[in-house]
Amino acid sequence: MTALPPLNAIRAFEASARHLNFRLAAEELGVTQGAVAQQVRGLEARLGQQLFDRLPRGLRLTEAGRRFHSPLRRAFRLIEEAVEDLSGNRKIAISVTPSFASKWLVPRISDFTAKHPDISVQVDARERIADFQSDGIDIAVRQSRAPFAADLEATPLFTSAFVVVCNPELAQSVSQPSELMDHLLLSDSHGLWPLFLERAGVVGRPRMMSFSQTSLAIDAAISGQGFALANEPLVASELASGDLVQPLPEVLLEDLEFFVVNPKKPRQPELVRLMREWLVSQA
Template sequence: MKRLPPLPALHTFLITAKCCNFTRAAEALHLTQGAVSRQISGLESHLGYRLFIRQARGLSLTPQGRELLPRIEQVFGLIEEAVTEVDARPRALQIKAPTCISRWLLPRLMHWQKERPDAPVQLTTTSAHGVDFQREDFDAAVIYGAHPGESVHAQHLFDEQLTPVCSPSMAAGEPRWHLDDLQKRMMLHPTLDKRDWALWLKAAGAKPNAVMQGQHFDTMDLAMTVASQSEGVAIGDWSLIGEDLDAGRLMMPFDLKVRTGAAYYLVSPKRTAVPGALMRLLDWLSEQAAERRRG
């Protein structure tokens, strides 16, 4: 297959054919007249035939030039159309979040996407609880832990509040339990060190060692899913399970909610200008979190 001519030379041919004058073509291309003339000569040498007839008062196309021109126009028209279409598509906002907040965050992002198709969002979930905007290409992130400090813009979403949860069928008509009832059920642990259950049991005045056996999971979200299937009692974060409680997938057999000192924050890099779509999304998520805090 014959090697294709350089795209810049074809573009120069297109502009020159429309102007029929090297000088005017050079002005349109912001090149010198000599540069335009050399590009056309090089293109003619590559193709093996003349494209223009040089005349005293300008240029005229040869038969080959006239045949080639509409096809080159079509090619550059398609390129322009493709670039315009891609530029018109909104860039998806890149959001990072730990898996433990998925139960709260995913339904809201799906609602946002339905209401705001002009501001698409791409969510990346991870077991990590932080973000490094210097090394990670995200527009914003949800982080878990202590306040991130002044290096980023941070909006407080909610504090972690631990409480036992189970499926309504496991409650068996007993909406409120005594601590002794935990010994009759399998306990679901979202961490290997059992620290969440230990913290809650201590605050409830129970002896942790008596009821600390059970099944371990890698994430709190997975423990919540298993609990909703009547397989045990999990320790969950009240801030994240509002939809599960409202839908009847989970229930709280105890009123006690224990704050751990950790919290969820919505963070974004510090910059002089924040894209409008990102600012609207961050503000909306903050409003959603405020509603949950009030709930």
């Protein structure tokens, strides 16, 4: 039987592989960054393989590192599940984008926890699509086009209706789409302004400011920097409060729908069912 590397070294590598950053891994493990880096170097020496490419900002897994991390993550997840099972704790992990988390999920999630106080919720909010197996995710909300992989179950949450929004003061300056050309248009990673303008019959090249996340474009619109083209459900609360208004009636309908996605054979079927039903009830 092959002698296993020290558990601390394996934990240091696994955390570093998830965060792709020694500092963040050290914060999670409660040790110094230097200790994590040393543990990983020792593990690489023992395995005779380089597991990371060291970059100026962060880390990148090598091919050997990717092969090593995937089964390790599953193994740690099994240990976590065993501990949770014995302790009686019930926890569900949901993966969403940062914009969906801040603009839709977080304002509503207290309703779920109030209805199910015995269930802990872990919100994994990042742009990268989380993996149901290696990242320990139970359920996710994805903005995508159908169909999904055969081993996934996808439940429609809401369609993608994009509306023009701005703060109330700026709204007085436009009454038709062509007048948007006199203002700064706030774009996100979807980059749908050109399509909206084309369908509205507007010609010309607008002034644009681009953001990597939808929530940033929405916040910029609230502060009066320009006009944003946003998913209607993501700005519903801002429209209701009056922080944003919809100055034009035109709506851009796209086939980029929001879906609740989970494996057809989830690890925690009952918790997944409860979360899926709650998400749909909030739409």
